[in-house]
Amino acid sequence: xxxxxxxxxxxxxxxxxxxxxxxxxxxxxxxxxxxxxxxxxxxxxxxxxxxxxxxxxxxxxxxxxxxxxxxxxxxxxxxxxxxxxxxxxxxxxxxxxxxxxxxxxxxxxxxxxxxxxxxxxxxxxxxxxx
Amino acid sequence: xxxxxxxxxxxxxxxxxxxxxxxxxxxxxxxxxxxxxxxxxxxxxxxxxxxxxxxxxxxxxxxxxxxxxxxxxxxxxxxxxxxxxxxxxxxxxxxxxxxxxxx
Numbered sequence: 103x104x105x106x107x108x109x110x111x112x113x114x115x116x117x118x119x120x121x122x123x124x125x126x127x128x129x130x131x132x133x134x135x136x137x138x139x140x141x142x143x144x145x146x147x148x149x150x151x152x153x154x155x156x157x158x159x160x161x162x163x164x165x166x167x168x169x170x171x172x173x174x175x176x177x178x179x180x181x182x183x184x185x186x187x188x189x190x191x192x193x194x195x196x197x198x199x200x201x202x203x204x205x206x207x208x209x210x211x212x213x214x215x216x217x218x219x220x221x222x223x224x225x226x227x228x229x230x231x232x
Numbered sequence: 233x234x235x236x237x238x239x240x241x242x243x244x245x246x247x248x249x250x251x252x253x254x255x256x257x258x259x260x261x262x263x264x265x266x267x268x269x270x271x272x273x274x275x276x277x278x279x280x281x282x283x284x285x286x287x288x289x290x291x292x293x294x295x296x297x298x299x300x301x302x303x304x305x306x307x308x309x310x311x312x313x314x315x316x317x318x319x320x321x322x323x324x325x326x327x328x329x330x331x332x333x334x335x
Binding site: 129 | 265267297298317319322326330331333
């Protein structure tokens with residue numbers, strides 16, 4: 103079965119990001135397909151590579167990046183939500199006159215249309231948030 | 233059409249479980265995750281409502297890992313609530329025709 107996962111909260115505000123990660127992992131291990139993971143609202147904070155939690159804390163960005171590499175996942179970050187929160191790739195950073203890009207490997211910036219397309223193309227849309 | 237409802241707020245903090253119960257028909261399933269797992273315990277102000285829903289045909293589940301993370305022992309859970317793990321969560325999502333997240 104084809105799933106799309108929507109993540110609406112950041113890794114340090116609510117359990118939802120962890121729930122989304124654990125669900126995604128369990129779905130993949132059960133042999134299901136993840137069509138897309140869409141990071142929306144504060145969920146875009148999962149995608150910054152500038153996050154450096156203590157070593158005994160889980161680093162969800164790294165976990166997502168590793169999972170995406172292992173299973174070739176399509177992880178999309180909402181462009182409008184990302185710009186507000188300072189999550190940018192090189193192109194967006196240059197366009198906004200900023201010095202750095204901080205989007206982590208495996209994530210890409212795109213629009214809300216990607217969420218709509220994913221919802222239509224998938225059997226189930228799973229929303230995780232506060 | 234069967235619907236899986238996921239509820240993630242404690243019923244002692246928000247009324248999403250209550251609203252979900254009033255809209256869930258008897259072919260539906262409710263999965264309690266995150267803070268909502270406290271609602272799965274016996275002898276609380278919401279347990280009678282949950283037992284009644286189960287008796288009318290609603291299937292109620294709770295995520296065992298989230299109970300454990302909160303230090304809540306399984307033996308305090310209402311007998312007719314089934315505990316699942318994340319694989320069970322995925323299975324519930326596939327067995328129902330759609331999933332409604334009560335955020």
